[in-house]
Amino acid sequence: MSAQHDPLVSRFPAGGVSAVQSPCPYPAGEALALEHISHDFDTVTAAEDINLNVEPEELVCLLGPSGCGKTTLLRFAAGLERPQHGRVRIGEQLMSDSQSSTWTPPEQRQVGLVFQDAVLFPHLSVLENVCFGLPKLSAKEREQRARALLAQLGLAPFAESFPHVLSGGQQQRVALARALAPSPRIMLLDEPFSGLDARLRDRIRDDTLHLLKRNGTATLLVTHDPEEALFMADRIAVMRNGRIIQQGRPTEIYCHPIDPFVVRFFGDVNELQGVVANGRVETPVGPVEAQHLPEGSQAQVLIRPEALRVEQRSGPRDHTGSHVLMSRLLGGASFIHLCVHQGNDEFHMHAHIPGVYLPERDDPIDVHLDASQAFVFPL
Numbered sequence: 001m002s003a004q005h006d007p008l009v010s011r012f013p014a015g016g017v018s019a020v021q022s023p024c025p026y027p028a029g030e031a032l033a034l035e036h037i038s039h040d041f042d043t044v045t046a047a048e049d050i051n052l053n054v055e056p057e058e059l060v061c062l063l064g065p066s067g068c069g070k071t072t073l074l075r076f077a078a079g080l081e082r083p084q085h086g087r088v089r090i091g092e093q094l095m096s097d098s099q100s101s102t103w104t105p106p107e108q109r110q111v112g113l114v115f116q117d118a119v120l121f122p123h124l125s126v127l128e129n130v131c132f133g134l135p136k137l138s139a140k141e142r143e144q145r146a147r148a149l150l151a152q153l154g155l156a157p158f159a160e161s162f163p164h165v166l167s168g169g170q171q172q173r174v175a176l177a178r179a180l181a182p183s184p185r186i187m188l189l190d191e192p193f194s195g196l197d198a199r200l201r202d203r204i205r206d207d208t209l210h211l212l213k214r215n216g217t218a219t220l221l222v223t224h225d226p227e228e229a230l231f232m233a234d235r236i237a238v239m240r241n242g243r244i245i246q247q248g249r250p251t252e253i254y255c256h257p258i259d260p261f262v263v264r265f266f267g268d269v270n271e272l273q274g275v276v277a278n279g280r281v282e283t284p285v286g287p288v289e290a291q292h293l294p295e296g297s298q299a300q301v302l303i304r305p306e307a308l309r310v311e312q313r314s315g316p317r318d319h320t321g322s323h324v325l326m327s328r329l330l331g332g333a334s335f336i337h338l339c340v341h342q343g344n345d346e347f348h349m350h351a352h353i354p355g356v357y358l359p360e361r362d363d364p365i366d367v368h369l370d371a372s373q374a375f376v377f378p379l
Ligand SMILES: Nc1ncnc2c1ncn2[C@@H]1O[C@H](COP(=O)(O)OP(=O)(O)OP(=O)(O)O)[C@@H](O)[C@H]1O
Pocket: 041, 042, 044, 045, 046, 064, 065, 066, 067, 068, 069, 070, 071, 072, 073, 224
């Protein structure tokens, strides 16, 4: 989908940066390709046969826990580190190739880089910081482009200010504008929002998404935050221990996770076990399809809290059936601790219900399962 047709960007007025530089000035084809990248640091495998590409205008998130190798991949793309095996291409150009010893230094790669902490030149104004990477334009064009970008990020009033008078969030936006000013072939963002408090982070994340989409900038974003990946990404690559274990559109990753790690990484999950019988596994909240597993095999069932719908039932509050243990309001949703029964066994499960729904402790309930958010894997 082009940036112009993306409903997310429709709230932006025409003009701005696009008046200075039209979106996506690079030819069609991949913006970035990492091909068969492998790399060890002493005994740690930071990358193992990684294949990842970013299409023009696409925003790809590398998502995974701390230490899984996300930053290392970004550094290979930027040319800050040389992979022991594999190739890096940016656009049509080969940037590094372990076999032919091809190597392009970072300053010749036309990448935009933003890290967790904005590193601005303290002796230059905001405007001068953003103009810094634009030596090929005339002074007037430089200023025009820098001001247009600052305006898009709500920073126009600070153009003449020096970095030390800006808040952390404002500094981060300046860093973003500076990286974007030279129209990089690819933007490489390494946890750029993680140093910000929650509300500011949401705002800057939103601004960044709109800015990147409006400019049609291909982007690789590193994050350990699954919500951030879902919010930002056109495509997500989930990493663990130096390997990409699943990549696809956010809905594919969330609704069709290929293993328990991917399910758990996206949040709290109810975990149960059972035996496959007649192509399904019985759970205390209903059967779950398991046609892909052998009959009689042990299976684990992972059920997201939002898969459970809770209905209050009339009857005695005597704990003979499923009942409420505790209810909490989380804001836009309610979180309910449940005690559910299967035969003589009791299970503690969590339900996540949209809106304000707070049944009382000990209320008898029926629990219904949306099986599309329940996943069965071999044990
Ligand atoms: N220069 C280095 N020398 C030795 N080990 C390194 C080096 N750089 C990274 N590593 C190791 O490689 C692994 C991957 O590190 P990397 O920084 O890429 O992970 P990450 O997923 O980005 O983690 P985080 O989210 O914490 O930044 C880690 O075990 C790390 O300790």
